[in-house]
Amino acid sequence: MELAAEVVEFRVPVGSEKTVFVWNISATVSEEEISHSLWKIFSEFGVLYSVRVCKNASVTEPGYYALVKFFSSRDALRAQQTCNKQRLFQESPLKVCLCTRQKEFRHEAQKLNSVKCQDLANHYLGFNGWSKRIIALQNISGLDEQENDDGMAQTQSYSVKYICVVEIVLRDHGLCSRGIAVAEELLENRKENGKVAVQYRPVQEAIGESLSDEDLQGLIQVNDLSWMPCNLDEDEEPFSEISLYEELEEGI
Known part of the structure; x- marks a missing residue:
């Protein structure tokens, strides 16, 4: 049977x-x-x-x-x-x-993170049995400025938003599928003169060990944009x- x-x-x-x-x-x-x-x-x-x-x-x-x-x-x-x-x-x-x-x-059913998805695909399809590529990636961010009542301090709200189109290809089966997603993060920075306040944080681990603080002064650290907080519970x-x-x- x-x-x-x-x-x-x-x-x-x-x-x-x-x-x-x-x-x-x-x-x-x-x-x-x-x-x-x-x-x-x-x-x-x-x-x-x-x-x-x-x-x-x-x-x-x-x-x-x-x-x-x-x-x-x-x-x-x-x-x-x-x-x-x-x-x-x-x-x-x-x-x-x-x-x-x-x-x-x-x-x-909750969505599976990308690392788990790749592990699952590698197990059932084989490491070389599938591939992915980015079809389009575009910055669709907006900028919104607001002024406080005292007229002295200004707040700028940055809506950091990207749209991405990804294609998954199953080579051995001749199949492909495309997906689209948008990631957004709202940031607010305030300074008395109305300028954007940027905080510098030295990069840790490998980069921090190989470069000095002087070398890092002109760098900006960009973190991944998450859709939602990850809670294993x-x-x-x-x-x-x-x-x-x-x-x-x-x-x-």
């Missing part, structure tokens, strides 16, 4: 069938080491979206549990069946099960909607 094709969307994965619950993790190592070990082990079964490690409740024995979220429900099932009751990175065996939802909740499904009772009753 052939399995039906699974659609993997380029969005934040939603659904308990894509989430693996891991417990019986000993407290012999740090949370960072546990997270690294889990990511290394479970990524062998497919692309991971996230690995979250948490401490056990104070009423139980010291230790940790983890939630591992896949993009594919098949990858999650395969990982659960393979890793359950196995000594993966500690002497005692881990217990692994798929999460089940207590009741149906509808979540609006909003991407994750609430723990209260996840149930493990069915698996626990089966003696996993």
Whole structure:
């Protein structure tokens, strides 16, 4: 019997069938080491979206549990069946099960950031199986000046806005798709004489180490324009909607 094709969307994965619950993790190592070990082990079964490690409740024995979220429900099932009751990175065996939802909740699928999209495309299409290029990039920024009541200080509001058209090409399949987006950031700078106040901040890390402050005086640091604040907690499904009772009753 052939399995039906699974659609993997380029969005934040939603659904308990894509989430693996891991417990019986000993407290012999740090949370960072546990997270690294889990990511290394479970990524062998497919692309991971996230690995979250948490401490056990104070009423139980010291230790940790983890939630591992896949993009594919098949990858999650395969990982659960393979890793359950196995000594993966500690002497005692881990217990692994798929999460089940207590009741149906509808979540609006959130957009996936560009880094995760590229990881997903490289996994399923191959590193050379797709490409992207910028078709058009135009500055559509505006400038708005306002004067205070005292007539002394002036405020200039800069609407930094860019429009971009990008094309994605799937070479092996002869397909292409174009998308358009606008990024905007509102900046306000005030100075008593009405001029724009520009604050200089030395560039850190590699540039700061190779250039002196005198060399950096004429440079302006430009940061990426974000569509919205990135909050990992909003991407994750609430723990209260996840149930493990069915698996626990089966003696996993």
